[in-house]
């Protein structure tokens with residue numbers, strides 16, 4: 463599907479990264495009208511935007527007035543993305559100012575609006591910015607969290623523009639769900655775990671599993687697109703960081719447990735898509751375990767790891783929705799039902815696994831069983847679509863806000 467996209471560009475140092483985002487949109491067949499601010503044009507000139515988009519470029523409302531662009535662009539768009547969004551643009555958008563083409567477009571748009579802020583940490587954390595972001599989110603605008611990393615100059619911190627490919631991924635989710643793309647997780651805090659834990663045996667070896675983190679990251683992306691504040695606890699995931707999430711990296715099951723239990727305290731929903739190792743070596747050898755001369759292999763004693771899903775089930779508040787996963791071989795549905803009850807979860811996502819099934823793949827075939835007895839057998843589909851289907855079930859179980 464070819465969509466009509468407005469790509470707003472604010473006057474931040476990350477303006478050059480919007481060129482890559484623009485390429486991703488045009489190469490996917492979308493029509494993109496770039497609307498930079500006057501400050502953005504001091505970083506990247508109009509000829510770059512015009513040549514890359516194949517469309518005229520203006521930052522004010524006085525160009526091509528006969529076409530009334532200050533109203534038309536917003537009304538005709540299927541999606542408005544602003545990357546980078548400056549502190550100044552957040553303030554203008556929150557207060558409804560309209561002193562250039564981009565701010566006018568933000569007021570006339572009736573499609574989903576995705577803002578990707580980038581600024582110094584101090585500006586992001588300033589109470590004025592915090593209030594502006596809250597106002598915009600309460601209106602259904604998707605304001606994604608900046609990434610943590612190198613900022614302008616030598617400093618690092620929160621405020622970096624997420625990877626353009628990851629902003630693109632959120633935009634694609636919004637376009638896929640069309641005009642009606644619901645911001646039905648706006649104002650909600652969710653925790654998603656992803657990947658597989660590794661239990662060290664000695665400095666070079668570990669006991670691990672084949673979970674790639676793709677399904678967990680798909681849950682995170684879908685939740686960002688639906689307006690949630692998302693914390694991802696990622697165990698050994700070797701994929702690009704999803705845009706707009708708070709990412710906590712962990713290695714072992716003990717680390718996954720600690721980070722997840724802490725993040726879950728005030729979460730509205732927790733999705734346990736990670737595969738924690740059920741067992742770990744009883745002892746860690748500080749030096750590499752050597753082959754013995756007589757060829758006798760060592761015996762490795764295992765101990766059972768804490769059951770994170772069960773602990774979350776025990777600790778959860780009545781209004782919190784807990785989603786657990788069952789990677790099963792054999793009688794998957796019966797095993798899944800038993801696990802759902804044992805963990806006191808609200809939903810269990812069951813998939814049959816094997817060396818060629820699920821792990822690392824881009825699609826998944828799952829059955830979702832609810833504690834209320836509901837059963838949803840979903841067809842094979844992209845992991846992003848699986849995530850959206852499960853979020854639909856979560857949203858239906860979240861208490862309404864008065």
Ligand SMILES: Cc1cc2nc3c(=O)[nH]c(=O)nc-3n(C[C@H](O)[C@H](O)[C@H](O)COP(=O)(O)O)c2cc1C
Nearest residue numbers: 472473474475476499501502548549550551580581
């Ligand atoms: C080198 C340089 C880098 C800047 N980077 C940012 C930035 O990353 N984020 C931001 O909010 N403002 C940044 N600013 C400040 C904005 O350019 C300034 O607030 C401007 O008024 C924003 O205009 P606009 O919101 O219309 O694009 C930067 C300024 C300079 C000179």
